[in-house]
Amino acid sequence: MTYQPPTALPQALLDDEEMQRALAVHDFGTVFRLARSRAQVSYSKIAAECDIKPIRVGTLARGEGRVTSFAKVVEIADALRVPGHMVGLAPRPWETEGPPAPTPRGEMGTTNVRRRTVLQVATTTGLAAALPALHRPPTPQRITVQYVEQLHARTTRLRRLDDVLGGGETYRVYLSEYQSTKAVLRTASTTDDTRRRLLSLLAEQAQQAGWAAFDGGRTADAGSLYEESMAAAREAGDGDLLGNSYAFLAYQTADRDQAAEIAARSCATITDATPAGVRALLHERMAWACAVADRPAETERALDAARNALEEQQHGEHQPDWAAWVDQTELDIMTGRCWTELGRPLRAVPVLTDALARYDDAHARDKALYLSWLANAYLTAGEVEEAAKVTGHALDLSIGVASVRPRRRLAPVLAQLGRYRTLPAVFDVLERAGA
Known part of the structure; x- marks a missing residue:
C-alpha cells in the first residue's frame, strides 16, 4: 500500500x-x-x-x-489536522496551578528567554512545523528493519525535546508518534522480527507519551499509556522496557505501599543480560518508592544497588537511549531526594548541594524540581534563609516551563516559608511568588 x-x-x-x-x-x-x-x-x-x-x-x-477520552480527542484532531485551540486544549494546567511565576531577573534571564522562545515557536506554529527535520518517513508497503530503525532514531531525536520543553507542550507530539506506530502495526505487512521491533518501539513511545502526560498533569492518561507500554513490551519479549513501564507506573502511584510493590516488580525483570544503565535506573526508582513509603533500610539497599550498577558499566557497553540520562549526578540527586523524604537533612543537603552545582540550569524544569527538595531539606534542618534562597532560584527556573510538577512541589515549600515571612529573605521570595 x-x-x-x-x-x-x-x-x-x-x-x-x-x-x-x-x-x-x-x-x-x-x-x-x-x-x-x-x-x-x-x-x-x-x-x-x-x-x-x-x-x-x-x-x-x-x-x-x-x-x-482526551487521548482520543487528540488523536482525532491530529488525524483531521484540526488546530489544537479548536478542540479546547486551553486552559493549560501548568499555567493555572500553584504559585504564579516571578519576573525573570539576574543571571537567569538568558536561559529563560531562550526557553520561552522555543515555547513560543512550538505553540504558535506547532512542534512539527518548528522541527521540519523530524517529519515522519512515509510508511512502506512492507516494513523493513531499516524502516523501524528510522522510526527509532526519530523517537530518540524527539526525546531531546523533553530537555527544554515540559510535558504540556510535548504530550501531543509523543502521543501522535505512539498512535502512528500503532497504526503501522495494524495496517502494514511485517515479518515476525519487524513486528517484534515495532512492538518494542511502541512500548518505548508509550512510555515517553505517558511521561509527558504525567508531567503535564494528565495522570489518568499517563497510567493508561504505561499499561499499553507493558502490554507491548510483553508481546515483544522486551524485559527491559517492561521493567521501565513498571518503574514509571510506580513513580506516579499515589498509594505509597502499592508504589513500592510495583517498583519491586520492575526490579524483578532484571536479568544478567540487563544493561547496567537500565539496572541503575530501575534500582534508583525502587529507592524513591521505598523512601516515599518510609522504608529507610530498603531505600539504602536500592541506592547501593543503583550505584553498583553504574560502577559496573563497561566503557562502550550499549545502553538504550531511554536510560542514558542516568549517571552519577542523577543518582546523587536521587540519593539527596530520598534522604529528604526520609527526614534526614544532614545527609540530604551535602549530596544535593554538590550534585546540583554540577547540574546545568538549562535543564530548567528538572533543576527547579530538584531544588525544591534541597529547600525542603534546609527547612527541616532549620536553615530558613538558605531555604528561601534555593526556593527563589527554583522559582526563576520554573518560568515558562509547561509542567505542573515544579509548582506543585514548590507550593508546600512556600507554605512552610510563610511562617517566617518577617525575615527579609523570606519576605522577598514570597513577594516574588505572589504568595
Missing part, C-alpha cells in the same frame, strides 16, 4: 461556525457529518484515519454517544 497523508479538513469548513461550535465541545458526530456533507470526506476514510470502527463513526454522526 502507498502512504496517504492524514485527511486535512478544508479551511473553509474549519471557519464554519457550526463546525467550530462542534469542535469546541468535542461533538465529533457533527464534525464527521459536516466533513462528509461539505468536504466529501467519507466515513470509511474518517474511520481509517482516526482509528475508529466504521460503525462507530456512523453512530456518532447520528448523534448517538460522545468521544470522552
